[in-house]
Amino acid sequence: MGSTPFKVERREATEDEVKNLRHVVDSIPNSVWIALTIGSAERFTFYAVSAPWQNYMQNKPDSIAVPGVLGLGQATATNISNAFSCFSFITPLPFAILSDSQWGRYKTLCISFLLVVCGCIVLFVTSLPQVREASGKVAGLALAMILLGLGTGGVKATVSPFIGDQYTNLAPQLVVTKKANEVTRLTNIASLSLIASTYLEKEVGFWAAYLLPLCSSWAAFPLLLFWRKSFARICFVPFYLCMNQITNNLVSQAGQTRLSGISNDTIQAFSPIACVLLCPVIQSVLYPSLQKYGTPFGPIARMTWAFIVMGAGMSIVAGLQKLIYTKGPCYQAPLACPASNGGSIPNDVSVWVQTPVYFLIAFAEILGFTTLSEYSYSKAPKDMRSLVQAFRQISAGLGSALGMALSPVAVDPKVMYLYTGLTVVMILSAPLFWVAFRNYDRIDEQMNALETNRDYSNDDLNDDLEASIKSESSSVKGVDAS
Template identity: 55%
Template sequence: MAVAVPGTLGLGQATATNIASAFLFLSFLLPTVWAIISDTWLGRHKTLCLSYFLNFCGCLIIFVTSLPAFSHSQITKVVGLGVAMIVLGIGTAGVKATASPFIGDQYAEAAPQVITTKKVERVIANRALTLQYIYNVSYWFTNIASLSLVASTYLEKLVGFWAAYLLPLCATWTLVPLLLIFHKSLVKQKPQANILPRASQVIVCAGRNKFNWEAATPVYQSEKFGRQVEWDDKFVFEIKRGLQACKVMACFVPFHLCMNQITNNLVSQAGQMRLGGIPNDTIQALNSIACVLLGPVMQRFVYPIVRGRGFAFGPIARITWAFIMMSTAMAYAAGVQKLIYTEGPCYYKPLQCEKSPNDVSVWIQSPVYFLLGVAEILGFTTLAEYSYSEAPRNMRSLVQAMAQLSSGAGSALGMAFSPLSKDPQILYLYTGLSVTMITTAPTFWLMFRAYDDRIFEEAHSSDDGSNQAAEPMVSGPSDAAETGEKGDGAKTSA
């Protein structure tokens, strides 16, 4: 028995899947192009404005063509959807490449300094903790916005598709004006000359010597080959760190594959249980709710407690725990799927009998979204912070774009494993993902833990041996915002 998939265009599930795949392809591949444009030509502020404008245009097109006036014109609706998704894919790619590094730019690098708080507490500014705080707050607001999924679902159900599309249209039209209104108070890093050729030469020099980075230094090149190069030792070191960040991003491919279950297989799983009148694609909003609730808890309590006890809970440790939590989430999803199969009336064919679905409440699925929320907070926010800190100053958008490629690879794997997304093979998919993540966690930790050791040593040297950390203090823009310079930092107890 086939399950009907609702849709106003009536194109069928296969065509809908192809359209979604094309959109994902654009939004994951094009960030690399946008990153080069941002780093070498327009700068992140102008690139972000242009990307948001394209998003507005895409939302406007799909809103207009979904109005009741065009309800009888199938061609108009199909063409409108196609054009809108292309424009939105291009615009979204630009946002993905530039938004995260642009947020990081708002806190310019500053040397450690002693600050006295309003509580007369002497603290030391700490850049790493401030970036961690900034990206956690940014992700918190992102999940606040994600809750619009609930509103748009009910708008489509009760009013129509045009009402659902009106919601993002109203949101996107404010973005560019806001960036322009506050442009004087924003830090806008100026684009530099194209350093990709130099970066490529450095990588080639190191690669020819089994990635011995000393071989790429000017001194080595001069003594060994008698050639003068256009870079210095600092540039070689930055490229080395940037490539390490890309290695970390590559480890996120299975993580992205697991996260993608939220929008497909977990939605289908919810449809196999008693919904109680709630649309099955609305249940996934629990993930955003979990992130909104747990984000402040992690930032205010978990991180300070762990740091206060002397543990080097740096980026690598946090990502490792993200992988562990992701494994737990997939294991729980497998348990729920097994429970569905053990309950009647349809058992291993939950939607293929007259009395479907099976007699299991959909709310038993709730914990998986909270586990995924913890994994997201530990994983995605840390990756954004880590990639910004490690990337060469003039290649931050490009390094961020590499993270989108790992996300695209996760989506490609999802399509490869799609034959398992059916009953009862889906149970093996969840189990396999859980095993993959729990295996990846210790491997990842052993490969990259030296980075956390270095961060911990730097923190000790900056605060004269103190190993306690308080919450970060974020200052407002300085008068040097136009040149990309800014003031105070985060704080650690002095």
């Protein structure tokens, strides 16, 4: 006997089903995956470019323990790194305005990727061994940072709304959550490019490290060109500043420890690895379990816990810095005392003690950034989502600006006080954030319920209207027949 094929009927759930049945997310269309790949390509390029920057700027060319070029020192290198972060977080605003008012998101993405490519070209050329003048390398780095900052800003302003726009089916609240998690997962997979980049930096040279992002920066163009038709606030300032520690001061801290054969800027790869591992656990285990047992864990609650987890991470960083200072040979002056043999012998602490820090930061990133991206997109007017996304990045820019102001403290042994201060600020921010915004979770639940009821009422009205039209049509036909 032939089996009857099983057909899945797609319809809107009833109010009772929404309330009592387990919530699952819808499948993601191909156009969304394409858009996600485009965003991941930019992140791949960004991390491959920026991961070696701290060593490139901080250390001298004759450095033995860790590679370097410009020899600007930790404080200056950290200041420049924060300046770039600040610039790249501010630039989304003008691009968002142009995207929503004139260019559109597709054109804005194309222009932004072109700027990224130009920045990669400049950085690659000026990092070649044939360019021997330090002034030429500094000028090339400055120009590359400007171009990359502009390109990154344009992508940040448009890629999240661009991805969101590709899904046109019903039940947006469920889909938005999954898309936000997919964005986080793929972004962190892409950011693993820093492993290849930092190893090329160590084993071959900075020019090879920057050749990788130059090649990858072209990856998005085929998707943008050939698939075009298929594409249908202040509390976070210290949070962003804590995130910035991954790419500057934590790299410097790793350089003060026993590296066991790896580069000091490779250890930061644990952050995206942790995100990739934790994302499905949080989405598939933590959130459903809390929902099952009736524990409210809305967007505001998730972001509040993000502050707490980030504070815990910064407290461990402060503890690790204290641990480094208690070990020889240089104690509170790592790599800077005669016993370090010219900076080749670090303090007797393994670099792997940093591992828990990156897992905590990744957990905080998922709770904070993913939720903030989802919340910003779902609450913004449809024609202003790029602008809202850009304003969200302003807080990130302020965080980087704050990092610039604090860069004089990023020296031994004062840097431990920087980490301690960040810990205190994050722990204090959590209750303040919760007190200020806790009602929004309850309001969101009420608004979602009203939206659901309104949709059902509209459907009933449409059904009644359609039935009435059919009835009148039948009556007219009956009169004509007579």
